[in-house]
Amino acid sequence: MLALANTTQAQTEEPSQEEGRHERGRRGRHKGDGKIEAARIGYLTSKLDLSEAQAKDFWPIHTEYSKKRKEIYMQMRQLKRDIDVDNLTEDQAAAKLKLLFELRETEVKLEKEYSKRFLKVLTNVQLVKYFQAEIEFTRMLLKRLGKRDMHPPIEE
Numbered sequence: 550m551l552a553l554a555n556t557t558q559a560q561t562e563e564p565s566q567e568e569g570r571h572e573r574g575r576r577g578r579h580k581g582d583g584k585i586e587a588a589r590i591g592y593l594t595s596k597l598d599l600s601e602a603q604a605k606d607f608w609p610i611h612t613e614y615s616k617k618r619k620e621i622y623m624q625m626r627q628l629k630r631d632i633d634v635d636n637l638t639e640d641q642a643a644a645k646l647k648l649l650f651e652l653r654e655t656e657v658k659l660e661k662e663y664s665k666r667f668l669k670v671l672t673n674v675q676l677v678k679y680f681q682a683e684i685e686f687t688r689m690l691l692k693r694l695g696k697r698d699m700h701p702p703i704e705e
Contacts, residue, residue, distance in 0.1 A: 589686055596682035597675050606670040614663040621659065625652045
């Protein structure tokens with residue numbers, strides 16, 4: 550469940566190609582990133598029912614965790630993007646698979662490490678709710694983005 554939450558959430562942080570062409574800022578960030586993150590914070594806050602003391606300690610850990618998780622996701626995405634399946638040798642495929650599995654293991658280690666840190670601030674129930682809320686938010690966001698992208702402009 551935790552791995553699914555991470556992978557799924559990371560996917561929401563990337564807009565469609567069309568959006569990316571039009572919305573990238575000078576530093577590669579997307580104009581909608583701030584709005585999405587604000588919505589995520591609001592959603593998580595309502596689902597976790599954090600006390601003031603918990604919120605004070607939780608959000609810095611969450612921000613740090615999200616950044617590290619996104620870095621791993623971007624490495625996996627780049628690895629997958631660099632694979633030319635039509636011209637891949639067995640040795641190259643084995644090397645790519647090894648790297649992919651290593652990145653996934655790194656992701657699981659990160660989840661375990663940060664779960665311990667989260668549990669210094671949250672209860673076990675809140676931590677489960679956190680991972681569940683991340684999945685729910687991602688699904689909601691993907692559904693909204695999907696509806697918006699269902700009618701692409703017609704090229705002539």
